[in-house]
Amino acid sequence: MSRRHHFHIDHLGHSVSTTVHTGHSWIVEILVDGKETGYAKSKGDGPLTVPVELPTDPPTPVAVRVTPGPGTPRCLLIATADGEPQVMAPRAY
Template structure:
């Protein structure tokens, strides 16, 4: 059964959202400021990394690491400048 899980974080003044669709082939979609910027499909429940470019001056490249399972999905924002992963908060919708 497929289910959609939503995550969000504000970073450098930009809204970064992730939708993780679980199921046989998990799909991860990333939106920056409400616009889809990248997506990835996984073969199993292992972690999926999706590179994203934030529209800063100059552009900032970050990575979203989504773990569809096992168990509850989770997402981290990996910022190259900080080096520390930031937990993306789950959204109930």
């Protein structure tokens, strides 16, 4: 059975939202300021890292790391400049 899990964080004045579709395989969709900027499908049940850019001048590279479970997935925003992971808060949509 498939489920959707939503996560969100504000970083450098930009909104980063992640939707994780779980089930037999899983899909990750990432929105930055409401625009889809990242998409990935799982190739196993290990963690998945999806690189995206924040629309700053110059663009800021970041990545979202999704760990699938067991249970509810977990998402971290990793700022590639300093490597500090930040937990993305779950949202009930």
